[in-house]
Amino acid sequence: MIEDNRSSVPDDPTLVRRVLRGDQGAFEMIVRKYQLPMLNYVSRMVHEREMALDVSQEVFLRAYASLSSFRPEFKFSTWLFRIASNYLIDHWRKKKVPTVSLDQPMDDTDDGCHLQVADEKASVIRDLELKELRTRLESAMDCLPAHLRELFIWRHVTGMSYEEMAEIKKLPVGTVKNRVFQAKEMMRKLLEERP
Amino acid sequence: MNCLIIDRLYAYLDGDLSPTEKEEADRHFASCESCRIALATRNRIAKTAESLPAFKIPEDFSAQIMARIPSAQVRRRRKTWGWPAAIAAGAVTITSGFFLTALFSGQGVPVLLQKAAEAFGGYLHDAANFAIKSLKIIVLAGKLVGDIAGQILNTLRAITDMIGPETQAILAGGSLLILITGGVFLRRRIVFAGRHHEN
Numbered sequence: 578m579i580e581d582n583r584s585s586v587p588d589d590p591t592l593v594r595r596v597l598r599g600d601q602g603a604f605e606m607i608v609r610k611y612q613l614p615m616l617n618y619v620s621r622m623v624h625e626r627e628m629a630l631d632v633s634q635e636v637f638l639r640a641y642a643s644l645s646s647f648r649p650e651f652k653f654s655t656w657l658f659r660i661a662s663n664y665l666i667d668h669w670r671k672k673k674v675p676t677v678s679l680d681q682p683m684d685d686t687d688d689g690c691h692l693q694v695a696d697e698k699a700s701v702i703r704d705l706e707l708k709e710l711r712t713r714l715e716s717a718m719d720c721l722p723a724h725l726r727e728l729f730i731w732r733h734v735t736g737m738s739y740e741e742m743a744e745i746k747k748l749p750v751g752t753v754k755n756r757v758f759q760a761k762e763m764m765r766k767l768l769e770e771r772p
Numbered sequence: 773m774n775c776l777i778i779d780r781l782y783a784y785l786d787g788d789l790s791p792t793e794k795e796e797a798d799r800h801f802a803s804c805e806s807c808r809i810a811l812a813t814r815n816r817i818a819k820t821a822e823s824l825p826a827f828k829i830p831e832d833f834s835a836q837i838m839a840r841i842p843s844a845q846v847r848r849r850r851k852t853w854g855w856p857a858a859i860a861a862g863a864v865t866i867t868s869g870f871f872l873t874a875l876f877s878g879q880g881v882p883v884l885l886q887k888a889a890e891a892f893g894g895y896l897h898d899a900a901n902f903a904i905k906s907l908k909i910i911v912l913a914g915k916l917v918g919d920i921a922g923q924i925l926n927t928l929r930a931i932t933d934m935i936g937p938e939t940q941a942i943l944a945g946g947s948l949l950i951l952i953t954g955g956v957f958l959r960r961r962i963v964f965a966g967r968h969h970e971n
Contacts, residue, residue: 601841608834616827630833637837702813710820718821733821758782765817 586610589653596644604644608637611657614735618658621718621730622665632668636661655744658737662727662745669723702768710768717767725760732757775807776800785815 586592586606595603615636620629639660647656702710718726731737731745739757743750776784776797783789784797801808830836874881932940 601838604841605834605838608837612829612833613826616829616833620827629827630830634833634837634840638840641841702816707820707823710816711824714817714820715824729821733818734824736822754782754786755779758779761782761814761817762778765813768817 590649593644593647593649593653596641604641607640607653611637611654614654615657615661617734618727618730619661619665621715621734622723622727623668624719632664633661636664639664652741652744655741658731659745665723665727702765713768714764717764720767721760721763725756725763728753728757729760729764775804776810778810781807781811781814784811785818 586609587595587603589607592603592607592610596607612633615633616629619633619636620626623629623632636657640657643660647653705713718729721729728742728746731742732739737745739750739753742757743753746753780789780797784794789797801811871881873879874884877884935943
């Protein structure tokens, strides 16, 4: 998933070993490999470009500082994104941003996803131009609760698998899937409703 | 087949349906416009999200991060030069202190050196006395421990003389069993603690 430039660089465990031996160039390779997925995720979570750059920098620095605690039997990307997710939770807590926690437990049974398909003969979404739909999608994404927005971004913007997302959030795969469906249904309703 | 439930629609898009379920769903889509539209709408949202423009990363993003990481070379150099530098600084301080004392007290350097040697000799004498006394205490403590161990052994010998060989065998077997059980229990706890730590 989620790697920016994976063809010419060594694999993650090799890079981590090299960093731990004092090769800082290897850490720069890690940064270059993950900077795009990281910024694609963080920028859509914090909205401001400069803030996204600052937060992402801090995430990479935190990862560097705790690299010795990384265990190679796990995926490096999921470890890195867990640091990012936790960093955002701390960041919002410190700033006292009134938002739904990324880790807030929720009722996964009442999500509207078990409903039968309604009569959907008319749909605004199908008729929109791609450019227009992208703009509206970005706005609709901002309206999602943070814990659903995060999963939607991971799944559809950074291209993570459900298994990777479950590993990051330490949740069962079924719960993650259910929440992604929930996010998508909310997005669809927002897109259909918005003029 | 009835119209699809929303989560089955998403399962279809994710490729999570079994071949039979997919075939059934495909047949349904062919005959149900509502479900076809519902599927197309959700598919379009997913595809559009996947095609959103990527974040424009500044050229120097990784360089900025690397600039904030303390250089490993600097750390290594500090590590290498730390002790010699401290010893050199100590030597310089003592020497300059010596010459300054000579300068302000009006005494010659040889006299000061002699006085320092006498003082150092005194300290050395005291330290040697202290070391000898400490050694004596350690020897006495060793003797005491030896006496206690001897007493315990004598008591055990007396007990074993009092009981028969069958009872001795039972006691030995029981002790062995307790040791093995304890060992197994302790090992399990260590393994469990390790797993718990991993999580």
